[in-house]
Amino acid sequence: MTDSARKAVVRDLPPTLPAEVFWKAVEPWVRTEPETARTAKHTSYVQGKRAEQPGVWDTPSVAYIEFLTPALLLAFATHFHGHIFRDSKGHDFVAFVDVALIQSCARWAPTTYERYKGAVEHAPEYKAFVASLEAPPAKAMPDKPADKADAPVTTPLVEYMRQKQQPSEAPAKNRQEPPKTPKPTKAPKPKKDKAAKAPPKSAPAPRITILTKPPPPPPSSHA
Structure with a gap:
């Protein structure tokens, strides 16, 4: 153990050991309350966990304590x-106290916390928000009559476009279109009988094929 070490770690604590029971056990040497004779600046306790499956090791609890002096x-x-701690099943756990490898601890500035404690109630934005919640509800707008509610909403631009279209539409309505003259109908052409005009097809001349051989010449006579 070094002379400047002030942070200790307590290992091998029971996994089901509550933090209140541990701090009650070390109360004669570890005190952090300002009303008592303080011996430590910072304390931390990490709860262990019992293994749910057989053959798996339990996770023991660990405690960290930063004392004021190495003594x-x-x-x-x-x-x-x-x-020695003994659980409900009769298992013994031997606490192991050692110097922490990392001597740095978390720092907390209570003065900074006290300075901002209760400051939100005095903030102007919070006061305006509370006043808006406490204010009576605004009056609802009166309902429009049925005749006005159904009337179409017009704008100056729409009225201008309507007035601009009215003069151009009036001559178009008064303009009379000339009567349309019927087109002369053409007499139907007589249909041509292609069968009557077509010349009769002449049958092709039959071909004569000689299938018999000519008779042999007569034999010659010798004197």
């Missing part, structure tokens, strides 16, 4: 190292 850490390690 207080030495006194705590001398008296609490080897302390």
